[in-house]
Amino acid sequence: MQLRRVFADKIEGNIVKLNRDESHYVTKVLRLKECAKLEVILPQGVVNGEIVKIDKGIVFVEVEGKPEIKNEPETKIALFQAxxxxxxxxxLIVQKATELGVSEIYTFHSRYTNPKYRKMNLDKKFERLEKIAREAVRQCKRTFPPEIFKPVKLPQAIEKAKSFDNRFIFGEKGGTVKKDVKNGSFAFFIGAEGGFSEEEFDLFIQEGFYFINLSGRILRTETAAITGLVIIQTLFGDYSKFI
Incomplete structure (x- = not known):
């Protein structure tokens, strides 16, 4: 039986004190008691532990061994999502991308994104996205959730993508995946429901992006994000060793 997982920010000696949310998850959702074994996800990695005390609803876990990094992707892949x-x-995109092994998720505004999000305070929303990513990590047995970045303008997102070895844009335009892909990291862009404007396509061309068609059919933005990530993982990432 696989051990249940909890998150913790730090360890003192060999004792981890869970915060109130994680303690509630352990005692009320999982209904675990003292002496129950579980895995603790620390900033350094995953470590096995045993509940040694539950005091006023707060759970204390004794851990053993050194933290290990488990099931993290070997290839750095960043999703740039309109x-x-x-x-x-x-x-949905954050949940599935986390399960599929994305390393970072950047969001951006483009011509066809909803203009209301440019003025909206998205702090609470992105806190929720981070929680969704943590829950996906808990479920899929990764070690670390991807870092999720608040939206910027498209040119700023493109500038950030320049640090990656390979830069793709998935959509209705383009051809097949090129053969001369470099070893290293990958960044791929997914547009909003309206895709990208011609001016935005020109900007991608100027910056040396490679265009890849996702079957000739028009995919929903969430479907395109998941499909693009699977393609990269299958051809160049974790999944390539299994085919």
Missing amino acids: MPEKLEKLE
Whole structure:
């Protein structure tokens, strides 16, 4: 039986004190008692532990061994996602991208993104996205959730992508995946429901992006994000060793 997982920020000696949310998860959701074994996800990695005390609803875990990094992707892949029309779609994208091994998620505004998000305070929403990523890590047995960045303008996102060895844009335009892909990191861009404007496509061309067609059919933005990540993982990432 696989051990249940909890998150903790720090360890003192060999004792981890869970915060109130994680303690509630352990005692009320999992209904674990003292002496129950579990895995603790620390900033340094995952370590095995045993509940040694529950005091006023707060759980204390004794851990053993050194933290290990488990099931993290060997290839660094960043998703650059245009803000979708409905923020619920972004929740799905974050959840599935985390499960599939994305390292970072950047969001951006483009011509066809909903203009209301440019003025909206998204702090609470992105806190929720981070929580969704942590829950996905808990489920899929990764060690670390991807870092999620608040939206910037498209040119700023493109500038950030320059630090990656390979830069793709997935959509209805383009060809097949090129053969001369460099070893290293990958960044791929997914547009909003309306895709990208011609001016934005020109900007991608100027910056040396490679265009890849995702089947000739028009995919929803959330479907395109998941499909693009699977393609990169299958051809160049974790999944390539299994085919």
